[in-house]
Amino acid sequence: MYAKVIVDVPAKQTNRGFDYLIPEALREWVAIGSRVAVPFGPRKLQGFVVELHDRPDFDPAKLKPISEVLDLYPPLTPDLVELAEWVSQTYLCHEITALQAMVPGALKAKYERHIKVGDKDLDGAHGDLLSQGQHTLLLPIEEDIIEFVRGKGSIEIGSLLSKFTSQGSLIKQMITQGQLLEVQLIKDRMSAKKVLTVFPVEQPLQLMDWAEQLPDKSKKQKQVLLYLAESPYPIKLSDLLSELNISASTVKGLADKGYLSIKEVEVQRDPYALRTFPRTVPLTLTPEQEVVFGSISQAVNELEHRVFLLHGVTGSGKTEVYLQSIQTCLDQGREAIVLVPEISLTPQMVERFKGRFGNQVAVLHSRLSQGERFDEWRKIMLKQVNVVIGARSAIFAPFTKVGLIIIDEEHESSYKQEESPKYHARDVSIARAAQHGAVVVLGSATPSLESMYGTLPEAEQTQIGSSGNPPATLRSIGNLAKPKVRFELLTMRERVEGRPLPKVHIVDMREELSEGNRSMFSRSLHKAIEDRIQKKEQIVLLLNRRGYATFVMCRSCGYVAECPHCDISLTYHQSAKTLRCHYCGYTEREATVCPSCSSEHIRHFGTGTQRVEEELGKLFPGIRVIRMDVDTTTEKGSHEKWLTLFRNQQADVLLGTQMVAKGLDFPMVTLVGALAADTVLNLPDFRAAERTFQLLTQVGGRAGRHELPGEVFIQTYTPEHYSIISASKHDYTSFMDKEMGFRKFHDYPPFHRLILITLSHEQIPLLMRSAETFAAKLKELAKSLAPVPIEILGPVASPISRIKDRYRFQCMVKYRGEASIAGLVQQAAATLSDVEKQYKLTISIDVDPQVLM
Ligand code: ADP
Numbered sequence: 001m002y003a004k005v006i007v008d009v010p011a012k013q014t015n016r017g018f019d020y021l022i023p024e025a026l027r028e029w030v031a032i033g034s035r036v037a038v039p040f041g042p043r044k045l046q047g048f049v050v051e052l053h054d055r056p057d058f059d060p061a062k063l064k065p066i067s068e069v070l071d072l073y074p075p076l077t078p079d080l081v082e083l084a085e086w087v088s089q090t091y092l093c094h095e096i097t098a099l100q101a102m103v104p105g106a107l108k109a110k111y112e113r114h115i116k117v118g119d120k121d122l123d124g125a126h127g128d129l130l131s132q133g134q135h136t137l138l139l140p141i142e143e144d145i146i147e148f149v150r151g152k153g154s155i156e157i158g159s160l161l162s163k164f165t166s167q168g169s170l171i172k173q174m175i176t177q178g179q180l181l182e183v184q185l186i187k188d189r190m191s192a193k194k195v196l197t198v199f200p201v202e203q204p205l206q207l208m209d210w211a212e213q214l215p216d217k218s219k220k221q222k223q224v225l226l227y228l229a230e231s232p233y234p235i236k237l238s239d240l241l242s243e244l245n246i247s248a249s250t251v252k253g254l255a256d257k258g259y260l261s262i263k264e265v266e267v268q269r270d271p272y273a274l275r276t277f278p279r280t281v282p283l284t285l286t287p288e289q290e291v292v293f294g295s296i297s298q299a300v301n302e303l304e305h306r307v308f309l310l311h312g313v314t315g316s317g318k319t320e321v322y323l324q325s326i327q328t329c330l331d332q333g334r335e336a337i338v339l340v341p342e343i344s345l346t347p348q349m350v351e352r353f354k355g356r357f358g359n360q361v362a363v364l365h366s367r368l369s370q371g372e373r374f375d376e377w378r379k380i381m382l383k384q385v386n387v388v389i390g391a392r393s394a395i396f397a398p399f400t401k402v403g404l405i406i407i408d409e410e411h412e413s414s415y416k417q418e419e420s421p422k423y424h425a426r427d428v429s430i431a432r433a434a435q436h437g438a439v440v441v442l443g444s445a446t447p448s449l450e451s452m453y454g455t456l457p458e459a460e461q462t463q464i465g466s467s468g469n470p471p472a473t474l475r476s477i478g479n480l481a482k483p484k485v486r487f488e489l490l491t492m493r494e495r496v497e498g499r500p501l502p503k504v505h506i507v508d509m510r511e512e513l514s515e516g517n518r519s520m521f522s523r524s525l526h527k528a529i530e531d532r533i534q535k536k537e538q539i540v541l542l543l544n545r546r547g548y549a550t551f552v553m554c555r556s557c558g559y560v561a562e563c564p565h566c567d568i569s570l571t572y573h574q575s576a577k578t579l580r581c582h583y584c585g586y587t588e589r590e591a592t593v594c595p596s597c598s599s600e601h602i603r604h605f606g607t608g609t610q611r612v613e614e615e616l617g618k619l620f621p622g623i624r625v626i627r628m629d630v631d632t633t634t635e636k637g638s639h640e641k642w643l644t645l646f647r648n649q650q651a652d653v654l655l656g657t658q659m660v661a662k663g664l665d666f667p668m669v670t671l672v673g674a675l676a677a678d679t680v681l682n683l684p685d686f687r688a689a690e691r692t693f694q695l696l697t698q699v700g701g702r703a704g705r706h707e708l709p710g711e712v713f714i715q716t717y718t719p720e721h722y723s724i725i726s727a728s729k730h731d732y733t734s735f736m737d738k739e740m741g742f743r744k745f746h747d748y749p750p751f752h753r754l755i756l757i758t759l760s761h762e763q764i765p766l767l768m769r770s771a772e773t774f775a776a777k778l779k780e781l782a783k784s785l786a787p788v789p790i791e792i793l794g795p796v797a798s799p800i801s802r803i804k805d806r807y808r809f810q811c812m813v814k815y816r817g818e819a820s821i822a823g824l825v826q827q828a829a830a831t832l833s834d835v836e837k838q839y840k841l842t843i844s845i846d847v848d849p850q851v852l853m
């Protein structure tokens with residue numbers, strides 16, 4: 001009879017379910033998880049049904065009815081609705097924010113203000129008068145407007161105003177008087193996408209004839225015809241242009257002559273529909289794989305909620321274990337979710353899953369268009385697939401019988417979402433698996449300290465993954481509030497077929513410098529590159545910095561070019577000769593003289609990927625380099641394109657930021673160079689050593705994965721650091737021991753948990769005052785939890801003290817175990833809600849933060 005609906009307004013006052021009446025006609029359609037349109041004050045809003053019941057909080061006679069059900073099938077399952085509540089409690093966000101994160105962007109409502117002809121006109125006096133031909137009461141222009149709107153049925157207000165440009169105030173008046181009516185429509189954000197596509201109009205032989213008949217000077221046009229003769233299929237105009245490196249006018253010219261046609265075509269929204277994936281059969285497992293697979297499949301078969309941490313060295317064949325475990329899960333009629341980090345969701349990875357499970361697999365990643373994403377997601381909802389492989393948010397795939405959740409490269413920080421809801425997919429996956437009695441497999445060659453800690457007996461007292469006792473308001477999440485399981489450790493120490501791990505050399509760059517080598521390549525790496533080029537083997541080079549140089553500095557006065565809006569130095573980009581801010585996108589032209597002292601000795605320092613590319617070209621003439629970083633991979637499909645080129649050995653070197661470190665498997669790669677291993681190590685973050693170890697191990701793991709043995713060079717200015725030494729020896733255990741000791745000593749995670757509160761405002765005094773008020777309030781509230789140890793640090797200026805003209809201060813809460821501190825943080829933040837509203841202060845709360853900047 002009644003539905004509790006959470007509406008699409010992320011605010012404190014609306015962060016609860018509101019009761020609505022379910023009209024008779026909609027009863028069959030409204031379910032938990034339905035997306036509905038409801039009246040809310042004067043507006044109409046989108047919302048999600050989170051509960052059905054027959055005891056409303058208020059006088060049922062006063063309840064408004066649900067206006068519309070927006071989808072044929074509810075986009076959320078009841079367990080997802082429940083999980084959304086857990087997410088909002090755990091990561092301190094509005095529940096609607098958690099719900100919205102679970103549906104594809106296409107279903108986020110777009111509110112459009114539309115105008116219709118008012119009721120007054122239809123039924124009332126004006127209508128009668130009009131129909132009787134007595135126009136005298138309406139101005140001619142008013143009649144025009146009414147006729148125009150009537151003709152359209154309803155029209156978006158902006159379009160109406162642009163049609164009658166000078167009549168803004170008249171239209172407003174007509175709305176007030178009821179001649180026109182304003183209605184709010186809820187539209188989905190999706191629309192079919194069309195692209196220009198080139199069609200050959202004749203058979204290949206004819207096309208070749210035509211090509212021959214073209215005059216010699218039309219070389220480019222000939223090229224196009226021959227291309228189509230060779231592959232007589234429709235092709236996207238943009239693809240053709242980039243493939244042949246020609247301009248659109250060449251193709252248009254041919255179309256004008258009738259040699260081909262260009263049409264608008266709705267894009268095929270299954271991004272993989274045109275590709276065939278050779279089917280693969282299960283491999284015979286190695287003894288190590290066998291043991292691991294045995295444990296996982298047994299748990300899956302017993303429908304037990306268990307969490308495994310699979311520590312397997314790079315190349316140990318984790319993927320094959322995943323595939324066979326998934327098969328066990330499917331054999332039971334249940335579904336599997338596979339999460340991989342966004343940047344390693346390469347065609348290669350997709351191929352492995354599609355190759356085994358064919359079109360039972362849906363793929364979700366952010367490089368899909370909104371429409372493509374929506375279609376993949378619908379396949380999941382309509383049960384056309386039973387495996388999904390995707391980045392972080394695929395954990396919310398609307399499956400109803402989840403049997404297995406796999407998180408590959410579980411240590412990756414990208415599993416944590418940096419905007420609200422700031423959830424960690426690893427922790428969410430455990431909560432979701434608990435709901436379904438499902439098995440979780442966390443796989444990595446370098447498991448995170450958090451997950452390793454989860455395997456220790458000690459972890460049972462101070463569990464990661466739940467931020468305290470559930471507040472009393474919880475509707476239903478009961479056992480979800482404390483997903484307590486001890487992780488079980490599974491290990492694979494050997495690479496498949498006894499292939500050796502690559503030999504790793506640490507190169508001390510200080511020594512290079514003192515012996516007069518100022519190049520970014522050490523002598524030994526230089527030699528190794530020469531050697532591989534000669535042998536026609538391939539090379540991966542890692543440099544964790546994009547652009548040309550890290551910063552621009554004046555040698556005369558020390559001036560450093562900084563972003564005027566953020567507290568961060570600008571990065572030089574060679575191709576555009578500009579300086580760019582990597583936080584806000586601010587761009588300025590390269591200066592030839594110092595803006596501060598007018599000296600000409602202003603230069604870029606440091607090394608970025610672009611600079612290395614240039615240097616490679618100078619040092620190794622003829623070398624073919626593919627550069628992969630955010631600047632070269634923004635375009636859709638570019639990622640795939642570069643990797644395919646490299647795989648086809650059309651390049652000698654794959655150079656890039658951490659993008660090149662993850663998950664790639666190329667047989668001809670026998671040399672890996674980490675050019676500046678210290679870049680990550682020097683970050684002001686307690687996880688710097690862990691990230692360095694992980695990155696070096698991962699990138700090193702790209703070498704020698706097949707028949708040819710691999711070799712790795714790590715160039716560093718701190719060769720004595722334990723993260724670098726351990727990585728070079730493939731010694732995870734000794735790294736883990738040292739790092740655990742360091743964390744324990746400093747009360748860092750995984751021994752303590754953190755909540756980071758960042759406040760930002762344009763003015764420092766107000767910001768400081770607010771931050772201090774917040775900290776004082778929190779300290780006072782925290783007393784109630786004594787004797788649970790809670791440390792409240794700050795407020796201090798954030799490491800990046802200003803972004804986009806807003807100053808930033810932070811407080812850090814360190815605590816242990818089950819302390820229900822999260823609620824208190826929220827309470828303390830609430831004392832500032834007036835300042836938030838009135839003065840536009842922003843407070844962001846990050847539970848279990850991964851980035852402390
Ligand atoms: P990881 O993900 O652990 O780094 P992969 O799953 O990429 O390792 O496996 C490395 C290589 O070994 C792949 O080329 C894979 O096809 C191959 N491989 C995996 N398991 C087996 C097996 N049981 N027999 C033969 N080859 C295998």
Ligand code: ZN
Nearest residue numbers: 563566581584
């Ligand atoms: Zn900036």
Ligand code: ZN
Nearest residue numbers: 554557594597
């Ligand atoms: Zn200067």
